[in-house]
Amino acid sequence: MSEHCTPVSPVRIAVIQYDPQVGLENCDGNLSKGLALARCAAREGANLIVLPELANTGYTFHTRAEAYAHAETLEEGRSLKAWADFAREYQVYLAAGFAEREGLKLYDSAVLFGPQGLLGHYRKAHLWNQEKLWFTPGDLGFPVFETPIGRIGLLICWDIWFPEVPRLMAAQGADIICSLNNWVWTPPPLFDEAGRCMASYLTMTAAHANNVYIAAANRIGSERGGRFLGCSLIADTSGWPIGEVASAEEECILYADVDLSSARSAPIWNSLNDLPRDRRTDLYDATLGYRLHAPMPR
Amino acid sequence: MSEHCTPVSPVRIAVIQYDPQVGLENCDGNLSKGLALARCAAREGANLIVLPELANTGYTFHTRAEAYAHAETLEEGRSLKAWADFAREYQVYLAAGFAEREGLKLYDSAVLFGPQGLLGHYRKAHLWNQEKLWFTPGDLGFPVFETPIGRIGLLICWDIWFPEVPRLMAAQGADIICSLNNWVWTPPPLFDEAGRCMASYLTMTAAHANNVYIAAANRIGSERGGRFLGCSLIADTSGWPIGEVASAEEECILYADVDLSSARSAPIWNSLNDLPRDRRTDLYDATLGYRLHAPMPR
Numbered sequence A, B: 001m002s003e004h005c006t007p008v009s010p011v012r013i014a015v016i017q018y019d020p021q022v023g024l025e026n027c028d029g030n031l032s033k034g035l036a037l038a039r040c041a042a043r044e045g046a047n048l049i050v051l052p053e054l055a056n057t058g059y060t061f062h063t064r065a066e067a068y069a070h071a072e073t074l075e076e077g078r079s080l081k082a083w084a085d086f087a088r089e090y091q092v093y094l095a096a097g098f099a100e101r102e103g104l105k106l107y108d109s110a111v112l113f114g115p116q117g118l119l120g121h122y123r124k125a126h127l128w129n130q131e132k133l134w135f136t137p138g139d140l141g142f143p144v145f146e147t148p149i150g151r152i153g154l155l156i157c158w159d160i161w162f163p164e165v166p167r168l169m170a171a172q173g174a175d176i177i178c179s180l181n182n183w184v185w186t187p188p189p190l191f192d193e194a195g196r197c198m199a200s201y202l203t204m205t206a207a208h209a210n211n212v213y214i215a216a217a218n219r220i221g222s223e224r225g226g227r228f229l230g231c232s233l234i235a236d237t238s239g240w241p242i243g244e245v246a247s248a249e250e251e252c253i254l255y256a257d258v259d260l261s262s263a264r265s266a267p268i269w270n271s272l273n274d275l276p277r278d279r280r281t282d283l284y285d286a287t288l289g290y291r292l293h294a295p296m297p298r
Helices: A024-043 A064-070 A078-090 A157-161 A164-171 A198-210 A260-264 A281-286 B024-043 B064-070 B078-090 B157-161 B164-171 B198-210 B260-264 B281-286
Strands: A010-017 A048-050 A093-102 A105-114 A117-123 A144-147 A150-156 A176-180 A213-217 A233-235 A252-259 B010-017 B048-050 B093-102 B105-114 B117-123 B144-147 B150-156 B176-180 B213-217 B233-235 B252-259
Touching (some): A024 A064, A024 A078, A064 A093, A064 A105, A078 A093, A093 A117, A093 A150, A105 A144, A105 A176, A117 A144, A150 A157, A157 A164, A157 A198, A164 A198, A176 A198, A198 A213, A198 A233, A198 B198, A233 A252, A252 A260, B010 B233, B024 B048, B024 B064, B024 B252, B048 B213, B078 B093, B078 B105, B078 B117, B093 B117, B093 B176, B105 B144, B105 B150, B105 B176, B117 B150, B150 B157, B150 B164, B150 B260, B157 B164, B157 B198, B164 B198, B176 B198, B233 B252, B252 B260
Parallel strands (some): A010 A048, A048 A093, B010 B048, B048 B093, B150 B176
Antiparallel strands (some): A010 A252, A093 A105, A105 A117, A144 A150, B010 B252, B093 B105, B105 B117, B144 B150
């Protein structure tokens, strides 16, 4: 939490873990189920609510035609209209994943709505498995969106396997990253004795190494032979989960009360270390040209 | 392990966790203690042995003059001669950390000896806390050394907080990274219910996201008011520890039998994903110019 006595940007985060199911006949149910859980969260005082990847459509398409039929446009999608209405009605910030159609292209996308309307739009850059058969890799970079409650980045699932992604968002001053997921099988063991999976640790270390909050919503359940891992979590800027990591099985809402502005203060290591200052961009350049031109703005 | 029936590069890794103590009067004991443990490991068949950071000197210098007095030159250091002799006598690869003096500069350095002699030399690039008062930041980049058993990178402690470091080593084809540490306090909680600390997770996720083995040796014990965390571990290319993570208290040797060449095969995700191929260097470039010019060579 912040060093300030009064939180500058008090936010109650809610991460929503549920079980959307693929199939056009299920889309209405998926949408209303996600909104019902979001409504619970809003009534509990949450004002930043995160739904999973492809929250309204389910995940496991069988054909490109099926994926196409599930998709909505950014401008006219009915799920997007429902999410926008919800954010305005409840005066909250809502991140959600959907299958986006633009012309003949499909993207695995995420949107961020606030009371004011659409605040952010992101297209998944790193596609997982058969997503490569339906979706076009994202072309919007890794933007961070200025909002009244703070700077918010959006990433989707496999993106976090690439440490460049949270790094780039931190470099743009992100206070929190909303991580929208349909985490599936990774090489065993799936879970360790702490009940966490490798995705939990990728989330925790990305938060820790970049001094940023990460609110990671995953889905649960099975779909057409594939199983999802749950394990949603909210990582503090220290990397450690705030409260529990969600189970692999149960529908749930995770909450965390934070002052988002605390991500702007350096971690309290000691008087000599500061993560952005300690970066050796000179050597990253010299060793194969790996670099981040712009200094981190905090 | 490798998909090959016969291991191409069977290696028994040994990571040595012990308690060096600062003070000129202790340096002989630190050196011989480390070598005694390395001898145990060699007799157990280990052929890649990793000692901690500053293995011969201890860590907590009080003045620059004291650090200077503890330091050795790469060419004439007596610890380095002892390590070189050991590697030749036992026909093993030995990584060890020492305080290096070059002219009037001090570095927090690591060396890799093999039966053939000196194979690798690295100077810590990211300095932690009071190290900044004694040492000059490393100027050798993040090299990976070709050896008969495979490609070996060396990193030291705080380096792994910067995901660029394992990334750069993987980009050069590292099969294994020897991580030499004096891990100290990080923000609480220090240990979770699995007995691991954030440094354990940084090691695991770096191995996982880069498909590289990481053998991390840390020290234990207390020194001039500071405490060290133990928790040494050997991470598989999947990221998961091979065997146990060491305790925070006990002197020990961790072993792992691996085929180092298996790091050259892609992780078995599915037929569509490959970590290096999936990297979006185009977007890393576009978003603030963060990039890795060279493709990963595997």
